[in-house]
Amino acid sequence: MKLSIENVSKLYQGKTWGLKDFSLELEPGVLGLVGPNGAGKSTLMRILATITHPTEGRVTWRGADGKASVNIAQTPDPLRQVLGYLPQDFGVYPNLNAVEFLEYLAAIKGLDAKPARRRIDELLQVVNLVDARKRPLGEYSGGMKQRVGIAQALLNDPQLLIVDEPTVGLDPAERVRFRNLLSDLSGERIVILSTHIVSDVEAVATQIAVICKGHLLRCETPEALLRSVEGKVWEWMASSTDLQELRQRHLISGTIRHTDGVQVRVVEDAQPVEAAQPVAPRLEDAYLYFVSDSKAEVA
Numbered sequence: 001m002k003l004s005i006e007n008v009s010k011l012y013q014g015k016t017w018g019l020k021d022f023s024l025e026l027e028p029g030v031l032g033l034v035g036p037n038g039a040g041k042s043t044l045m046r047i048l049a050t051i052t053h054p055t056e057g058r059v060t061w062r063g064a065d066g067k068a069s070v071n072i073a074q075t076p077d078p079l080r081q082v083l084g085y086l087p088q089d090f091g092v093y094p095n096l097n098a099v100e101f102l103e104y105l106a107a108i109k110g111l112d113a114k115p116a117r118r119r120i121d122e123l124l125q126v127v128n129l130v131d132a133r134k135r136p137l138g139e140y141s142g143g144m145k146q147r148v149g150i151a152q153a154l155l156n157d158p159q160l161l162i163v164d165e166p167t168v169g170l171d172p173a174e175r176v177r178f179r180n181l182l183s184d185l186s187g188e189r190i191v192i193l194s195t196h197i198v199s200d201v202e203a204v205a206t207q208i209a210v211i212c213k214g215h216l217l218r219c220e221t222p223e224a225l226l227r228s229v230e231g232k233v234w235e236w237m238a239s240s241t242d243l244q245e246l247r248q249r250h251l252i253s254g255t256i257r258h259t260d261g262v263q264v265r266v267v268e269d270a271q272p273v274e275a276a277q278p279v280a281p282r283l284e285d286a287y288l289y290f291v292s293d294s295k296a297e298v299a
Contacts, residue, residue, distance in 0.1 A: 001064045001159055002027055003048070003190055008057035010043050010214075018043035019054070019214040030186045031219075032201025033194040034287055035211035041194040042088055043214070045164045048192065049085045050076040064159055064188075081110075084158030088165045090149040094138025098129055098148055101137060105152045116155070123151040126181060128174070142169035150178065154185075161185065164194045179204050198284045208283070210290050217290045225286040232269055233285045234276035237261045251292050253285045267292075 003026040010018040019040045024031075035041050046052045048059060053073045061079040062069040072079045093101055099120060106116035124130050127147040137145065146169045153161060163182075167175045182191055182204045193201055201208060202222065209219040218225065233253070238246060240262050246252065250272050254265035265279070266272050267289045 001190065002062045002069070003160060004060045004069070005044075005048075006058050006060070008044075008047060008054045008059060010040075010047065010052070011055040017214050019047075022057070022211075022214070022216050024209060024216060024219060026190050026192070026207075028186070028188055028190055029206035030182055030191040030193060030201075030204050032205030032208040033192060033211060034198055034201060034208060035196065036291060037196055038213075039196075039211045040214040041196075041211060042164055044211075045085075045087070045162050045192070045194055048072075048160075049083060049087075049162055050080055061160070079160065082156070082159035084153035084156060084161040086149045086153040086163040086166055088168070090146070092137040092140075092145055092148060095136055097136055098124065098133045098151075101148065102152060102155065106155050109156050111156060119155060119157075120151075123154055126154075127151045128177065143171060143174060146170055147174070150181075159189050161189060161191045162194075163192070165196070166193065167195070167197065167200050175200070198287050202283050210287060212291050222283060225283060226281050229267065229281045229286045229289050231278060232267055232289065233279050233281045234266045234268060234272055235279045236264055236273060236275040236277060238264045251288060253282075253288050 005022060005024045008022045009020050012018050022044065033041050033044070047054050050072050059072050060069040061072050063078060063082055070078050096104065102120045102123070103116065106120065124133050127150050129144065129147055132140070132144060137148065140148070146166065150166060153163060167178055170178060179200065182193060185191060186204070186206070193205065195201060205222060207219060208222055208225055210217040238261055240257070243255065243262055246264060250266045250268060252264060253267050256263040266276065267285045
């Protein structure tokens with residue numbers, strides 16, 4: 001199976017480009033799509049989910065059945081039949097319980113009732129909602145509603161799974177559970193995980209795409225992204241009174257306060273100060289480096 005995004009652009013209200021000349025080719029695995037808020041991640045997700053059409057360019061899908069690729073804007077049904085989608089603004093019917101809600105969505109997806117019930121039982125175990133399965137969704141916390149959203153996206157065992165900011169509202173244990181779930185799912189399907197939280201994709205992504213202001217900046221393996229900022233990450237101890245000035249002069253990716261000052265972590269091509277020592281890069285360092293370096297170029 002293959003999802004091809006070819007020079008896709010999206011123009012809003014005749015003046016604002018949500019995406020511009022975006023191209024990417026995806027095969028089975030987990031793509032982590034990372035970028036700041038407003039970067040165009042949700043616009044891309046909505047195009048891939050056949051909810052909106054691109055202004056320019058096209059997206060084609062060739063499923064596991066081996067049939068010819070189709071333009072999803074012109075012929076969306078082949079993709080919709082094998083699509084699982086969790087939007088950022090996922091909503092529920094508050095008077096239904098989890099089982100009723102998932103049965104309703106399974107019927108909309110055209111799933112037979114008996115296998116759908118078995119699938120719902122499995123998914124409620126996966127998202128840890130068995131004990132709350134009969135409670136009205138209106139009584140659920142935000143994190144519990146998000147877990148129902150994850151379950152509905154998996155109802156039809158999709159070949160293409162799109163999840164947009166899926167860990168919003170989840171506690172740390174639930175975030176780990178969800179990351180493990182994505183890893184388990186990724187072998188025979190394409191998974192797209194859109195987020196502005198780099199740690200959400202760090203453990204599971206086979207490819208990471210960095211997007212800023214609608215432009216694709218990089219798409220590489222996590223290892224390649226780390227290598228690209230090797231020798232560009234520095235740490236040193238600074239006075240807390242100097243911290244504000246340092247923020248204005250350097251790209252700071254982290255600080256840790258100690259009794260004798262602040263340990264400052266900076267991403268920069270050259271040694272920023274004499275006391276700075278090179279350290280091993282993290283994915284968040286690479287993300288900040290490329291996003292910051294590209295803001296002026298794509299403005």
